[in-house]
Amino acid sequence: MRMLYSSKYGPFIMGLVIFGGVAVGVVLLGLIAATITVRRAEVASIYNNKKVEITGIQPISEQWGLNYPREYETWKQTKEMDFRSKHLGNAPDDALAHRPDMVILWAGYAFSRDYSAPRGHWHTIEDMRATLRVGSPGIDGQKDLQPGTCWTCKGPDVPRVMQEIGVENYYKAPWSSLGAEIVNSIGCADCHDPVTMKLTITRPALVEAFQRQGRDIREATNQEMRSLVCAQCHVEYYFKGDGKYLTFPWDDGMTLEAMENYYDNIEYSDWSHALSKTPMIKAQHPDYEIFLLGAHGQRGLSCADCHMPYISEGGLKFSDHHLMSPLKNIENTCQTCHRDSVENLRNYVYERQDKILEIRNRLEPELAKAHIMVKTAMENGATDEELTRARKLIRASQWRWDFGVASHGASFHAPIETQRVLSHGLDMALQAQLALKDVLYAHGVSAVEMPDLSTKEKAQAYIGLDMATLKTQKAEFMKTVVPQWLQAAKDNGRI
Numbered sequence: 001m002r003m004l005y006s007s008k009y010g011p012f013i014m015g016l017v018i019f020g021g022v023a024v025g026v027v028l029l030g031l032i033a034a035t036i037t038v039r040r041a042e043v044a045s046i047y048n049n050k051k052v053e054i055t056g057i058q059p060i061s062e063q064w065g066l067n068y069p070r071e072y073e074t075w076k077q078t079k080e081m082d083f084r085s086k087h088l089g090n091a092p093d094d095a096l097a098h099r100p101d102m103v104i105l106w107a108g109y110a111f112s113r114d115y116s117a118p119r120g121h122w123h124t125i126e127d128m129r130a131t132l133r134v135g136s137p138g139i140d141g142q143k144d145l146q147p148g149t150c151w152t153c154k155g156p157d158v159p160r161v162m163q164e165i166g167v168e169n170y171y172k173a174p175w176s177s178l179g180a181e182i183v184n185s186i187g188c189a190d191c192h193d194p195v196t197m198k199l200t201i202t203r204p205a206l207v208e209a210f211q212r213q214g215r216d217i218r219e220a221t222n223q224e225m226r227s228l229v230c231a232q233c234h235v236e237y238y239f240k241g242d243g244k245y246l247t248f249p250w251d252d253g254m255t256l257e258a259m260e261n262y263y264d265n266i267e268y269s270d271w272s273h274a275l276s277k278t279p280m281i282k283a284q285h286p287d288y289e290i291f292l293l294g295a296h297g298q299r300g301l302s303c304a305d306c307h308m309p310y311i312s313e314g315g316l317k318f319s320d321h322h323l324m325s326p327l328k329n330i331e332n333t334c335q336t337c338h339r340d341s342v343e344n345l346r347n348y349v350y351e352r353q354d355k356i357l358e359i360r361n362r363l364e365p366e367l368a369k370a371h372i373m374v375k376t377a378m379e380n381g382a383t384d385e386e387l388t389r390a391r392k393l394i395r396a397s398q399w400r401w402d403f404g405v406a407s408h409g410a411s412f413h414a415p416i417e418t419q420r421v422l423s424h425g426l427d428m429a430l431q432a433q434l435a436l437k438d439v440l441y442a443h444g445v446s447a448v449e450m451p452d453l454s455t456k457e458k459a460q461a462y463i464g465l466d467m468a469t470l471k472t473q474k475a476e477f478m479k480t481v482v483p484q485w486l487q488a489a490k491d492n493g494r495i
Contacts, residue, residue, distance in 0.1 A: 054194040057163065059156035060495070061187030068188075068197075070313060075187065075321035078120030083328045086350045087357070090324065093117035096456045103459035104368035105398060108274030109282060110134070110146075112463060113470060118408065121186040121323060124154045128182075129482055132474055134175055147244035148173035151182040152203060153233035156189035157494065158182060159202045167204055172243045179481065180488035183495050191229040199225040203232045209248035226302035227288065234287035234303075234408065238268065254289045256403050256421055260396070269395075274463055276374035278391040283402035290407045294414030306333050325409075349412050356404075356411040359422040363401050365453075366429040370394050373436040373448050380443040387439065393432035400425030 051066040058064065065072030081091040095115045096102055106112040114132035128134065134146045149171045152158055161181050162170045170178075193200045201207055201217060206228065210217040220228055236259055240247040249262040260281070263269075269279030291297045296306070308319040309332040326333035327346055334345045371394065374387055400421045404410055410418040440448065453459045460467050489495045 056194065057156065057160040057189055058194055059160055059184040059187070059189050061156075061184065061189070064188035064192075064194075070311075070316065070318050071321050072188075074311070075323075076122070077322040077324075079122035080322075081119060083325060085325060085327050087353050088117045090120050091117075092119060094456070096459075099364060100453050100456045100459040101364040101368040103456060103463060104275070104371055104453060105364065105401070106282075107371070107463040109271045109280070111282070112460065113465060113467070124185045125183060126185075128154050129179070130474075130478065132470055146175040147171060147239065148175055148178045149239050149244045149246050150175050151178055152205075152246055153186075155182055155184045155186050156202070157184050159189070162204070168243055168245065171239075171245050176481070179485040180492075181494065183485070183489040190232075199229050201228065201232060203246075205237065205246045205248055206232045206235075209250045212251050223300065223302055226304035226308075227291070230303040231288035234285055236284050236286040236289060236403075238263075238270065238284075254292065256286075256400065259286075259289075260399055273371060273394075276371040276391065276394060277378070278371070278374065278394045280395060281399045281402075283399060283406045285406050285408055286403055287407050287409065287413070290403075290410045290417060291413040293417045294412075296413070309333050309336065352415040353411045356415060356419050356422065359419065359426060360401070360405055363397075363422055363426040363429060366426065366433065367394070367397055367401060368453065369448075369450060370397070370429050370432040370436065372450060373433060373440065376445060376448045377436060377439050377443065380440070380445050382439050382443055386442070387436075390432045390435040390439065393428045393435065397425045397428035397432060400428070 052063055054063060054067070061072065061075065065075075081089075083089045084091065093116060095117055096112075102115065103112045106115075110133035116127075116131075119127060128151070134150055152171075158170075161178065165173075190202055191199055199222070207217050217228065235248055237246055237248050239245065249259045252258040252262045252265075263281055267279075268281070270282040271280055272278070273280050288303075291303070304319060306326045307323050308321060309326075309329065310317050311320050311332075320329075320332075327349060330342045330345055334340075335342070338345055370390070374382075374390060374394070377387060377390075404418050404422045404425070407413070407418075440446075451458070451462045453462065457467070486495070
């Protein structure tokens with residue numbers, strides 16, 4: 001090259017080289033620009049040329065799927081039941097059969113009848129109809145066990161019904177009276193504005209909780225909204241007053257202790273325990289609150305970052321609406337941030353889960369024992385005054401247990417906080433037993449005979465549940481009432 005450059009043709013040859021390089025660069029840039037233009041055109045053709053115009057509340061997700069087929073196809077995958085991790089998955093799983101002590105913990109409450117691992121969003125309506133926890137006519141001699149509030153997180157028909165009959169009327173309506181109305185499973189209209197497709201809040205309880213905290217949810221960023229649409233349902237809540245008004249107990253804060261303080265100040269209880277007569281709080285699923293206390297939440301991640309990873313297809317980048325455990329898709333969830341092997345990342349999660357479940361498995365039988373000790377003390381003449389301290393400890397212990405185990409993914413979302421909560425629950429259960437030993441000794445009882453709680457069936461029989469009758473009544477309900485609901489919904493164009 002030095003010889004060519006020094007010759008009389010050198011400058012000419014170098015000029016050709018430079019020209020050729022520039023020409024190739026221009027061609028490549030042109031190809032890139034053309035590709036971008038084509039991909040933008042592809043995106044525009046899909047999102048600007050809609051096949052149907054959706055306005056108002058359209059609860060039928062298939063209609064949205066005509067405009068957004070990729071998102072819709074991934075949403076349909078929530079019907080799948082093919083994933084199993086070390087601890088549970090997305091298939092039906094009878095939790096009471098695995099851990100019958102929970103029957104004792106929920107004695108006198110509907111969860112003692114039926115508590116199963118959750119399936120995907122596709123199944124919310126059918127699972128709601130089928131569970132023994134909600135009101136088929138005739139169960140326990142009552143016409144209806146639960147209010148319409150129980151439907152609130154089950155599908156996009158809920159905002160429509162709220163709009164039609166009013167929020168307060170919706171909440172206080174009998175559960176069964178809404179069976180022909182709430183018929184579409186959780187879908188597009190639960191989270192998206194039909195015109196702009198922006199994330200939106202469709203339930204009033206979250207908006208109201210923000211307002212009581214002096215915050216305006218309309219000021220939330222898009223990243224915050226990618227969690228807040230989930231927080232409409234994946235939170236702790238209770239049914240307030242005779243009207244069963246859905247309320248989030250966040251007025252004093254969103255930690256376990258803050259919500260416990262809120263409940264204690266208003267002297268609230270979900271039910272009186274059938275064995276110990278303790279006024280109990282039932283934690284629902286404080287997923288959002290626990291998530292905020294973990295490393296991912298504190299670093300600004302959203303629910304969607306891990307549960308709805310992006311998919312690239314042609315010129316499109318869209319969120320996967322499968323809404324599955326990140327462990328099923330580690331390559332596109334965990335590995336987008338963590339440079340480690342799939343096997344290692346999975347095992348990190350299992351290690352945290354295993355350690356926390358050690359505490360959970362230690363706490364459940366001790367808490368069940370405390371309830372039974374109170375029952376024994378009452379049978380031997382103990383007064384409410386004598387049992388006050390033990391009942392307070394049992395209430396606080398069970399609130400901590402339930403807060404930790406009812407949350408989906410707590411041992412991953414915030415393992416340190418979950419371990420703290422369950423450890424305190426175990427300590428309080430043992431303190432309750434020590435207090436009860438003094439009471440029992442004062443009434444001449446030196447030992448408490450514990451029943452055989454080795455199976456769900458034995459535990460349910462011990463607390464007096466007639467499961468054969470309940471199942472027969474529910475089967476009749478599913479056979480007669482549900483088909484009537486479906487036919488009415490079809491006649492009214494709801495499905």
